[in-house]
Amino acid sequence: MSCYKYNEDNYAFWGCSGNLDVMIVITDSSNHILLPENEQFPFRIPGYHANSPELVFPDLLTPVPVSSGQELRVWYSEDLKDYYEGDNDGITCADVYAKFI
Secondary structure (H helix, E strand, C coil), X not given: CEXXXXXXXXXXXXXXXXXXXXXXXXXXXXXXXXXCCCCCCCECCCCCCCCCCCCCCCCCCXXXXXXXXXXXXXXXXXXXXXXXXXXXXXXXXXXXXXXXX
16 A cells, blocks of 8 residues: 555555554444554554564553454554545555454
């Protein structure tokens, strides 16, 4: 996907190419943001960036309660907030894994 379709150098998996910031958020089925915890984005995850082949959210300070069968969604933050999404382009796919305790 690209955060700016008019420049081929901006394609990345998790945000804008060449940027350390990540722009992916996890929500519940009502689009309430669960991750990142502080609901601020873009944000940084140590060891990962917009072009990382995988993205691992760090262990949470406060675990998020979830239930079996609950729907969780992966969003590009600009799309979730309908903010600056008009110049975005492309599709990305991901296998998603979660650790339940």
